Amino acid sequence: MAAPTLTSLTDHVAPLAAGAHVTAAAWLGDTAAFALGDGAVLLVNGGGESRVAAHPDGAVLVAASGGERLLTGGDDGRVVATRADGTIQTLADEKGRWIDALTTTKTGAVAWSTGKRVTARDEKGRTRGYEAPSTAQGLAFAPKGYRLAVAHYNGVSLWFPNTDARPEDLAWKGSHLDVTWSPDGSFVVTSMQENALHGWRLADKKDMRMSGYPAKTRSFAWSADGVWLATSGADAVIVWPFDKEGPMGRAPRECGVRHAKVSRVAFHPNALVLAAGYEDGCILLIRLTDASELLVRRAIEGGEKGRPITALAWDKPGRRLAFGSEGGAAGILTLP
């Protein structure tokens, strides 16, 4: 609950008019990049703004960044890399088929999917393809090694793109949406159609069921120490413990409890501090150690459309936070 004494950082936010659904935000060094529903990428550096038509006449459906480039997948069927200087490179053209999922590594490998077709492109630009058993809804590279987790109906497949080995299957009935890999590589977690998370401990393929969400989880974030997984989809940030044992049989932490659902989460890159965006447009910073809160952006009153926060991204040093909303509002918080 936002106590009246809640310390506010709202004076430290520079608002931006992105003008279209903000699909994702990322930092390319000192430049904030926003991938938009009108197909553009908005680049903001210092006071300067520029727009790059990454997907002319299209919309950015999915986006990912390894730090140097913002990769965007559009409903024009293209995968495009945008750099901080505004140069773009088309990495793939799937002939109008929507790019359903997209992921990347810090070293520049990229993977995307259209329907069942999954393509991985290594740092050198060599591509390999694979057909998932059903539509590939979520993709995530392992933190080490060139291995890709592919979420689909009835489970996850772990695929080594550079080998011909059959992908390893992690089976669990139901429709798996997004997928993430714990930073130490020992757990794979998916969000599911039925408002729950599912996880596997890879050492013994033991299943984990994390349920009780009132809505789908569409945003995950790992803490810098790899111990905590913050998730959206409830009226609080639900934070699961992923130390050695994993979350089996343990209760998650709840923080940032409000009368609105969390739509986006982002862990600070160094400290145990979380940024949480809500469906009513509110953004809080929450310190995990004592659950203290700082207000970044006030909730938007009433029935105005487009309030949900859809994008949150910290810069590498953790001094600035870029955010964007469904309705095209955006901004950058600079910590005092």
Next chain:
Amino acid sequence: MSDKIPVTVLTGYLGAGKTTLLNRILTEPHGRKFAVIVNEFGEIGIDNDLVVGADEEVFEMNNGCICCTVRGDLIRIIEGLMKRKGRFDAIIVETTGLADPAPVAQTFFVDQDVSEKTKLDAVVTVADAKWLTQRLKDAPEAKNQIAFADVIVLNKTDLVTADELTEVEGRIRAINPYARLHKTERAAVAIDEVLGRNAFDLDRILDLEPAFLEDDDHHHGHDHDCGPGCNHAHHDGGLKHYHDEDMQSVALTIAGDVDPEKFLPWVNDLVQREGPNILRSKGILAFKNEPKRFVFQGVHMILDGDLQGDWKAGEPRQSKLVFIGRNLDETAIRDGFLACAA
């Protein structure tokens, strides 16, 4: 909320004229922009509209409801379309000729994100006047599509005789007496008869009279008010009455109130047990000591109901139910319903 984007589901057996109707909708000068979700990029010529290819991926929900299937691809496509909101006014989902409309319809009730942004407007089924009678015998999909429809476009009427047309109309009505039926050549139907129907809006369910007792598409309208004693035959002029041994509709009336304490558990239990067989259901009920009408509609096991406007002064308080489904045990359903009388 009225700012939800309306979605029209367009079904019909192979060759019935779905694409012709779709092209007609898209090319008429109406000033609206559509997002069209199709299975194969066919001969749809569109400048202004957005066409999206779909995979018809049907999956089961893990919620213990065996007939609760949804279209996973549709959830994903609608999520994507919402990112470009404001660039279209309505969505049309074209299914393949062999598709069951239920997973498509259920997607709009089961998935929370989809139902927050969009609303199902109507299921429109295009049927081939020449071949439908045959298809109803050999293709269960064709029968599902007729049973499920809110609007039926009976197309290619120029290829059949008047007798054949009466015959096929009778066959349709044996399965689904409630859909609006339009007889067309080359799918020529006024666009407002197909779009903006609000067929799933509870506040639009005003009566449950079979549609062929209304004026259908003979655009003469009602030129006089029929009193209760009116027994002239101009309404259903010579419609043949068939019985389909597989798919039927069951209509029940209690001339008075029902007890909600009895009715709600009964109807919930009925759709849980018989859900796979019940394709569509609707009801308008007078609950004891309740001045408002209780209205519900359902698709298989999924029921959506609410109290709507007051019963009007002079309007007889009565309780009516309609089920369309396969192998329905009419006697058991009737007895169960009658036991709910207040």
